[in-house]
Amino acid sequence: MKELMREIEACNICWQGLPLGPNPVLQVSPKSKIIIVGQAPGIRVHQSGIPWNDPSGDNLRNWLNVSSEEFYNPDIFGIIPMGFCYPGTGKSGDLPPRKECARTWHKKLFKQIESPELVLLxxxxxxxxYLKTKENLTETVKNFAQEDSIYFPLPHPSPRNNIWQKKNPWFKTRVIPNLQEKIREFI
Known part of the structure; x- marks a missing residue:
């Protein structure tokens, strides 16, 4: 794992397309029990080098009902974004994650993790x-949250998604308690 992480830290596959240059932000250990596969670091995370170190991360930790100490313990939480570096800003927020990261690194990282118990998408x-689903995000989250699967899809915890949460009150009453119960099984 150490050698793989050194390779990722030195990665420059897509450096020409990154407005702030490469700065891979992830956290993982061979013992990680819960893997969080997010999108890509925002500018604040890029600058700090700490995954989910922003309001979205605050919301995610609240959803999970975990402390910062638990969240930033790589033996508990592995954090493997779809894109490891800040992709830049578009018309309505950050650009999508670069596709090169997942294609190049995800399988290699997952092979190094001994026995992940839960993968939060x-x-x-x-x-x-990961799910290759044709359903929209709302239906996917609603359906998978009740299934017995290693995968647990979630909307992005960005404060921009507060409107989505208000339109879908079942998320807080059904999905979040189910998620928190699963998290406690593995901590």
Whole structure:
């Protein structure tokens, strides 16, 4: 795992397309029990080098009902975004994660993890990549949250998605308690 992480830290596959240059932000250990596959670091995370170190991360930790100490323990939580570096800003927020990261590194990383118990797919890019579903995000989250699967799809916890949460109150009453119960099984 150490050698693989050194390779990732030195990665420059897509450096020409990154507005702030490469700065892979991830956290993983061979013992990681819960893997969080998110989108890509935002500018604040890129600058700090700490995954989910922003309001979206605050929301995610609240959904999971975990402390920062638990969240940033790589033996508990592995954090493997779809894109490891900040992709830049588009018309309505950050650009999508670069596709090179998942294609190049995800299988290699997952092979190094001894026995992941739960994989949280956060946002549409992770959900589409891993589940290959044709359902929209809302239906996918609603349906999978009740299934006995290693995968657990979630909407992105960005404060921009507060409107989605208000339109889908079942998320807080059914999905979040189910998620928190699963998380406690593995911590």
């Amino acid at each position: 956060v946002g549409k890019y992770a959900i589409q990549y």
